[in-house]
Amino acid sequence: MTRETALWRRLIGARARGQVAYPVSFLLQLFSTSLLFFVELAVVALMFRQVDRLGGWRLAEVAFLYGLSAVAIGVALCLGSGLVAFPDQIRQGGFDQVLTRPASAFVQVLAADLRLDRLGRVLNGLIVFGYALVVLDVEWTAGRLLYLPVVVVSAAVVFGALFVLEATLCFWTTQGLEVVNAFTFGGATLSQYPLHLFDGWLRRLFLFAIPVGLVIYAPSLYLLDKHDPLGLPGWLRFTAPLVSALFAAVAGSLWRVGVRHYRSTGS
Amino acid sequence: MAPTESPPLPPIAGEEGLGGVGGLTTPVRLYLAVAQRSFRRHLAYRAATLAGLFTNAVFGVLIASVFTALYRSRATEGGGERIAGFDVAEMLVFVWVGQSLIMVLHLWGWWDVAQAVRSGDIVSDLMKPFDFYAYWLSRDLGRAACHVLVRFVPTMALGMLLTDLALPRSPLRWVAFAVSVLLGLLVAFAFRFMVNVSAFWLLDVRGVGYLAYSAVNFLSGFLIPLTFFPPWLRGIAEALPFRAMVMLPAEILLAKRPVAAALGVQLLWAVALTLLARAVLNRAIRKLTVQGG
Numbered sequence: 001m002t003r004e005t006a007l008w009r010r011l012i013g014a015r016a017r018g019q020v021a022y023p024v025s026f027l028l029q030l031f032s033t034s035l036l037f038f039v040e041l042a043v044v045a046l047m048f049r050q051v052d053r054l055g056g057w058r059l060a061e062v063a064f065l066y067g068l069s070a071v072a073i074g075v076a077l078c079l080g081s082g083l084v085a086f087p088d089q090i091r092q093g094g095f096d097q098v099l100t101r102p103a104s105a106f107v108q109v110l111a112a113d114l115r116l117d118r119l120g121r122v123l124n125g126l127i128v129f130g131y132a133l134v135v136l137d138v139e140w141t142a143g144r145l146l147y148l149p150v151v152v153v154s155a156a157v158v159f160g161a162l163f164v165l166e167a168t169l170c171f172w173t174t175q176g177l178e179v180v181n182a183f184t185f186g187g188a189t190l191s192q193y194p195l196h197l198f199d200g201w202l203r204r205l206f207l208f209a210i211p212v213g214l215v216i217y218a219p220s221l222y223l224l225d226k227h228d229p230l231g232l233p234g235w236l237r238f239t240a241p242l243v244s245a246l247f248a249a250v251a252g253s254l255w256r257v258g259v260r261h262y263r264s265t266g267s
Numbered sequence: 268m269a270p271t272e273s274p275p276l277p278p279i280a281g282e283e284g285l286g287g288v289g290g291l292t293t294p295v296r297l298y299l300a301v302a303q304r305s306f307r308r309h310l311a312y313r314a315a316t317l318a319g320l321f322t323n324a325v326f327g328v329l330i331a332s333v334f335t336a337l338y339r340s341r342a343t344e345g346g347g348e349r350i351a352g353f354d355v356a357e358m359l360v361f362v363w364v365g366q367s368l369i370m371v372l373h374l375w376g377w378w379d380v381a382q383a384v385r386s387g388d389i390v391s392d393l394m395k396p397f398d399f400y401a402y403w404l405s406r407d408l409g410r411a412a413c414h415v416l417v418r419f420v421p422t423m424a425l426g427m428l429l430t431d432l433a434l435p436r437s438p439l440r441w442v443a444f445a446v447s448v449l450l451g452l453l454v455a456f457a458f459r460f461m462v463n464v465s466a467f468w469l470l471d472v473r474g475v476g477y478l479a480y481s482a483v484n485f486l487s488g489f490l491i492p493l494t495f496f497p498p499w500l501r502g503i504a505e506a507l508p509f510r511a512m513v514m515l516p517a518e519i520l521l522a523k524r525p526v527a528a529a530l531g532v533q534l535l536w537a538v539a540l541t542l543l544a545r546a547v548l549n550r551a552i553r554k555l556t557v558q559g560g
Contacts, residue, residue: 051495
């Protein structure tokens with residue numbers, strides 16, 4: 001395991017240095033992706049010009065969800081760049097070479113790409129998150145203070161596992177599927193709002209099938225001390241680490257099944 | 268909110284040989300043939316279409332839920348039934364029109380011309396005996412016609428199936444809407460074309476792309492009707508061409524505006540941006556240096 005970690009760090013380090021070599025272009029890209037982010041946030045702010053509370057949540061509380069979700073998917077997108085680029089690797093036959101090398105296929109795929117500009121999303125998320133924490137008068141008990149970082153990591157793991165599942169699917173389809181965007185980016189967008197705004201299949205989908213709601217909304221009820229109109233069991237607020245570990249384990253074993261199933265495209 | 272990184276469409280063999288019929292084809296027939304081929308080519312992507320519809324459905328329900336919650340919250344706070352000039356039923360129409368028009372207008376992720384610049388194919392394209400702008404516009408019109416059929420209509424149907432979407436019944440209003448969408452497409456195409464042509468000056472157009480599409484998302488009314496904006500921002504948005512893409516067509520469909528005046532604004536922008544895009548193209552051609560050759 002340590003050998004794999006060391007390998008990953010060396011490969012990723014090389015890619016990171018390559019990108020920062022052109023600082024102007026890098027900064028411009030950070031700026032332009034940030035604009036897209038804040039435009040979407042502005043839409044939320046515009047809604048709050050019409051109401052004081054949206055589904056019982058204030059702007060700063062929605063901003064908390066917004067920041068949390070952005071940091072989580074930003075980390076997953078950046079560290080999982082190789083997974084996101086995996087469809088191209090499969091189609092171009094690059095995965096054949098990966099299998100011939102005496103190192104973990106997963107680590108090699110993960111390190112095959114690194115898009116540092118995606119850290120912009122993390123940065124933006126942190127700004128919004130910071131704003132929310134300053135404006136909200138959360139009573140920071142020891143429990144909340146300890147649970148907050150756990151929740152951030154759990155949410156990032158769930159999004160990361162989603163990207164693993166997305167990549168795994170390519171073993172069968174040999175191409176990227178746009179459908180998965182509905183789950184990954186749909187999940188990211190949905191988790192920016194209180195889950196009780198949504199009903200029926202959409203809520204159940206992102207609560208139990210893709211547990212984005214269990215790692216962002218449910219813990220936030222505890223962190224922000226909010227009333228839960230859905231009446232979910234109280235202990236569900238504390239299952240974020242367990243849920244993310246389980247989801248990652250499922251994604252990991254499916255990945256291994258996929259690797260065994262892999263047949264070269266022959267190109 | 269939007270998946271911005273979609274893979275480019277693979278080229279179809281045989282498309283290069285258009286118009287080479289010994290000068291027998293008149294220009295109009297040539298562009299019609301181009302549009303027709305583009306239509307058929309896009310019709311072939313069945314899996315991508317189904318996937319796209321699924322994504323539209325998820326995002327449509329998601330955005331519709333947020334707006335519905337906004338109206339409900341407003342009611343509990345004792346506010347009126349209208350927000351920013353729309354009641355909740357009209358807002359649902361607005362949301363689903365936006366989702367349905369994404370691919371008709373191709374709001375994001377169109378890089379065909381930029382790729383031709385990058386690969387150098389642009390040189391042979393420019394030498395062919397057709398108008399470069401008209402050629403790409405024909406292709407885009409063919410593509411849009413296909414997307415009306417396989418994206419607009421089904422997405423609207425999904426909206427009616429999944430939410431309380433009730434569409435206007437007046438046929439005349441739909442005719443006005445169709446004309447409005449066509450004009451909106453001319454504006455959207457001219458804008459996209461200019462963003463693509465910036466590849467002549469910049470090697471990496473991704474940064475410009477993000478800026479451009481942030482502007483489209485926010486100022487066209489796609490994310491939220493422009494009537495939600497504070498007066499100063501609304502003034503800016505109404506002085507820009509982006510509202511011709513989503514806001515004006517939606518307002519025409521919802522009978523929020525005198526039709527002739529709205530279409531007139533769109534027509535003006537369509538003409539102005541087309542002329543501008545052609546001027547930018549001419550500048551670019553004069554500056555043309557082929558990458559790597």
